[in-house]
Amino acid sequence: MTDKKIDEKDLKEKKSWKNNLLSSSVPMEFEVSKILVKHGFSTSADYSYTRHGAQGRDDFSVDLHASTYLPYRRPNEITTEFHLLIECKHRHRNNKWLFFPDPNLGEFSSFTLGHTLRVVDDFAPVMLEDQPSTSFDSKANFCLKGVEIDLNNGTVHDAEIRRGLAQLQYALPRLLTEAIEWNLGMFQEECYPFLFCPILLTTSEILVAKADTTIASVESADALADLATPAPWVVVHCEQTQDFQRHRQIACDALSGLVESGATDWVDAVRKEAGVHEYGLPSAACEELTDGYSRGRLGKYFGQFIVCSLPHFESLLSKLKAVAGKTDKSRKLLWANPPAEAAE
Template sequence: MSENKKWKEKLISSSFPLEYLVSRKLAALDIAVQNEFTYSRDDAGILKDFSIDLQGNYWNEECTFNLIFLIECKQRHDKNKWLFMRDPNISDFSSHTLGYTIRTVDNFTRMIVPTESTYALDEKIDFVVKGLEIDTSNGNVYDNELKHGLSKLAYALPDVMIKNISHCIHSHKEDNIPFFFVPILLTTSELFVTHDDFSLEKIRGAQELEDISEKVAYVIMENQHTPGFGSHRAKRFSAYDYFLDSPQLGFINSLREKHGEYTHTLPMERIMDLANNPHQPFPEYFSQILVCSLSSLDSLIMEIIEIVENAMKDAKKLA
């Protein structure tokens, strides 16, 4: 490879051009783009800063909600494919939960957003429990980068919540609005989900990846709770226990309690539980991550925006 070609290939593989392309796509959809979302994480006993490639914030014209997109980008070459294992469980035993892919956080506001209002996305996308990359040019199969991207997104989510909870309880009461957040692992690779009859025999008899799997635009990936993540989340929230002294938080807590909200979902109780109970998984915030192919990003983002806007039409304000 000539020196002139080397730098081009290295630049493309760095994901730098991909991040710029995605930024332009988001901006074209009226989303405010922030390059890198920085979060803190314990690394061998030392608190260090890490980052996700892109954060996007969308507000509707009336500014009645904030929708946050957290996007980690993975540039891959044309022969790279991502294969995912479909959840083998029947629905009663699946960890896939409707409404947990678009996270709704209204606890810290006067608004009540119906629980079922964001189900639509989960109802139409495959839920998968494991994934790997296949390099069809050389036959290599690996999962390190995919796992790394999912882990980065998961560990950033507590800081996403903390930042936006802070805005809720420290802003003017009229500016205190619900927020929604959606983590997305974005790749230039095509995505495939295994057929229901996936087996060793089917693999041996296959000529192409399409013989054992279905090409899809995006999937919902299971993100399992681990003791390490539980400790990370608890440490991050415990560092902000002064939130409990917020007069606005106290007001919202009393208001929601007056209207009959369950104790465990009251805002003050929620902050204390997130800070003090590392064993609790809180799947409504941390259990499901979208994986999307670049060619389908625009349609996915537009669909999420539409779902959230419709959800807010059914929201009610507590008095």
């Protein structure tokens, strides 16, 4: 074998293992974890959950779970929890993710302002303003659907995007249930509201189709740039399918025990005294989460997801932290002092 052939073989083998390692998304997860830690988050890999379906149950995981507390870097003054679930998708350099904007107007849209960074104060003796989260969403690119375009071979599909979003959505009931259980199991004065946001992160460039895109404009386009403009991130909506509703009902089942045991009684009383309607009380929320098919306010928990391009992740993270910080500062305690039994 000539030296030239040996060099070509070595180059091919080197390229192969590098490509396979990158495709595993593990280097990407490590890079993202370091960014999160830099911004004060604690991270863990492979956030597992059991997916309950009509055909049985299977174990899955989301790549990263990150959490921190507010106020930032003041561990002795915790007032709010902040969680992120992140699924990483490493794609090759010539892959583009193209999303199509929501054409619906106002109330006809599936999107709700303030439902991307979820503000959950329903299970605590505290009220938070959702205006900062609403303001964040008012500047968002809301998109109905996305596809992956491989500029090398011309293939177009949506499998990786749909799979990533599904992994995030099906992991949310565990995150929500554990956050509620944890808080209602604490001393009453240590029962905190929490924020959470699911993010699908990709190495691909994200583009948003122009509002005037038509079949004819696609046929006449010479390049993708003729149809779309780059975006750092977009917000997409995922329908709560019957399969997901079944999964959510089972995954949240532990919450029914909280209501039956009376664990929600005290915070029900505090929030009712503050003027919260019966359907907005913690016990009612737990019952809805463990009920059968229900859309209602559950879209607040399970409907909207951020899809972000990796080069813009740190910028997105800074914005989310700022929104969370403003939200925490809006807190209004619903009691002057904890009830007497909490102090005993």
